[in-house]
Amino acid sequence: MDVMPSVFFRMMAVLFKIRDVVMPHDYKLDLMGIKEGDVVLDCGCGTGSCLKKASKLTGERGLVYAVDVHPLAVKCAHKISERSVYKNIKPVLSQNGVVPVKPNSVDVIYALDMFHMVSDYKSFLRELYVLIKPDGKLYLEDGHQSRRKTIDKVKESSLWDIAEDSSKWIMCFARKK
DSSP states (O other): OOOOOHHHHHHHHHHHHHHHHHSOOGGGGGGGTOOTTOEEEEETOTTTTTHHHHHHHHOTTOEEEEEESSHHHHHHHHHHHHHOSSOOEEEEEOBTTBOOSOTTOEEEEEEOSOGGGOSOHHHHHHHHHHHEEEEEEEEEOOOSSOHHHHHHHHHHHTSEEEEEEOSSOEEEEEOOO
16 A cells, blocks of 8 residues: 555544544444454554544453554554553554564454555455454455455455445455364
8 A cells, every 4th residue: 555645644634533523433343343352453543533442342451453554643543542541552554565463363453444545455455364363353344445346356365255245344254274
């Protein structure tokens, strides 16, 4: 994924702050079955709209990786982490398609409104496959692409089975033995 210019990230941050007041979307995390003690990866965390909610759901025994390719997003995640009640948010900068997180360690990965920006989706889905536990769940929101395109990309990867196709996202399980 290409890193957007910082000026555009800052403009997006302002718009998302307004959006989050008018139409919060962190309620989606309630629908993912995230439990206390889970390890969660917010892929493309951006301005951190869902980090507080993820932190609350995973609790003091859980961990939330706030992953993004943009240094300003990681900076936003650090600020949210410093203010978090549970201190369980770990900001992570992904570079060159690599997410520096221990393999097979993540229970839930969600990628909300960002999958359409991933140019090398095969490598992206492969990297998530490496990180997720055998029984973990991946939630992919279409963003600004059709559901058909999202499904085709996932199927083409040959790493994931689509378990749920809802109006909000597709939920996938890794094809691990």
